[in-house]
Amino acid sequence: MTPVISFSGVGLTYPGPPPVRALRDASVTVRPGEYVTVVGPSGSGKSTFLNVAGLLDRPTEGVYELDGVDVSRLRERQRAALRGQRIGFVFQSFHLLPYRTATENVALARLYAGVPRRQRATTAVEALDRVGLAHRRDALPLVLSGGERQRVAIARALAQRPSLLLCDEPTGNLDSATAENLLELLDQLCGDGLTLVVITHDRQVAARGQRTLTIRDGVLDE
Amino acid sequence: MSKGSRPSLRDLLGEALAGLAQRPARSVLTMLGTVLGTGAFVAILGLTATAAGQIDSRFTALTATEVTVEDIGGADPADTAASFPPDAAARIAGLNGVRHAGVYWPVPLSAPRFAAAPGAAADQDELTLVAAEPSALAAARPTLRAGRLYDRFHAGRGENVAVLGAAAAGRLGITRLDGHPAVFVNGTPYTVLGIIGDVQRLPDLLLSVIIPTGTALRAYQPPHEQRAKMLIETRLGAAALVASQAALALRPDAPGRFRVIAPPDPQSLRAGVTGDLNSLFLLLASISLVIGAVGIANTSLVAVLERTNEIGLRRCLGARPMHIAAQFLTESTALGLLGGLVGGSVAVAAVVGTAVLRDWTAVLAPWTVAAAPAIGAGVGLVAGVYPALRAAWIEPAAALRR
């Protein structure tokens, strides 16, 4: 089966000054349906790894194949389309639009795919159902709890129908009980066949994955 | 794959309006410059058009259709011959756009005595005896109080008939025509055919006893000291043309014997009255528009910086740089458009209000009103270009780090 993520010798150096080698010679594959966690101390390059995997940054060396396609050579508009269609993102700070309801925030996921408004709304409602927030559809992010906000963010990622879900410290802003709830949701999504890459610095969270990658000073190890 | 990634215009508009609605107070303040600029623009054009409309209506169709031709004689002062040929009226009537044209002159009598009865010596030195062709009378647009005007046959046969101006009739004590009254000029009777109640041109006629030119030429001297004039009524818009052709049509051999007085061009009159003021105010309006543009640009730039996260998120969701640019450009354009709409509406209200207060007729060309939102949108579009580009250039990874 084609790996979802295939890094061979991927590195990223931020052009300084001084230049920062945030990711060096990373070679790793993530297969469909896998639940991979990435741990490492602060500043080790976890977010850099996620940005490269999520097509938000271009690697400065090596080859990255997403679903078997070499994406380093693609033009920006094609990378944008891939990002919108294959990859869902979940961030520590949720990144919800404050003046839009939960449904509207989730519906945004299909906007750039050119999906008509009504269909976007239907998809959004379904995605909110799936994360157990059917009763908070019309709430603004301001009145939602942290856990609920992160669920809305996950629903937004799910609405994209991605083949890969990238989460950067998804439980970072949540208390342990809420975090546990969210991790159960992630387990469930993995059970449904979604490929997950979860970045964390919490060993307990890391243990939920089938595989854990460690990153230290930009160097990635199994 | 290149297809697909394409939000509709409606979606784009929806996103832009949602963006504006997030900060209503700021949006309103940002619009202010555009509101002022477009409002000033429409108000100035509307007010000047309205004021010019007043000039126009005072300067009515009546003046605009009146041409006077004066006999100024030849270069030699001793040359007292009349310059108008006998068929002057027919020559001018042949020109395009002429309705009525006729020659008239004050009959040269040193001290005419007017009376309603043969012996009655009345002291009527204010009255004058005027010779006028029937068509000259028609061109004066008379309203008859009684009887009728004389016609070409009376004139051609040189009959002793007269028409009285209302004031002249009053002085002479002639009010009714059923007794076939006559007016005596130096003892010669003229049958009164009609009394003119009012005229729209040549108001002097109201104080006159008017006789046909043929009659005048048979009984009296031709005009010399006070020379003859011709009154021409043209169709609307034809006055300038008729005026330019009249002298040559009358006397191809000596067009210089006439002075032709045409109505002033209403266009240039209006321009003269309002031109200077207009350009000053339009300059002010343009300055407000520039200020409006700077305001929109500034606010948009701040919004881009504030919403870096949102931009990063949208890029994660598949937005291309172009989509981001389009969204911010749509926002600033919508802002300008709204400003233009508000400014235009306020200006229209101001123009109408002024007109009502002054008892004027509001004149607003549709294009000036339609121009307000268009100008506003244009200002917003131009102002939004740089912020939109800045937004499009933001790297998604950098945007999300914040």
Ligand SMILES: Nc1ncnc2c1ncn2[C@@H]1O[C@H](COP(=O)(O)OP(=O)(O)OP(=O)(O)O)[C@@H](O)[C@H]1O
């Ligand atoms: N745009 C950039 N330019 C220069 N250096 C950068 C840039 N982004 C990140 N870095 C550096 O790259 C290194 C890796 O950063 P990264 O954000 O990947 O760390 P991280 O593991 O996610 O840390 P944290 O757990 O604190 O989020 C850090 O030393 C950071 O300072």
Ligand SMILES: [Mg+2]
């Ligand atoms: Mg990080």
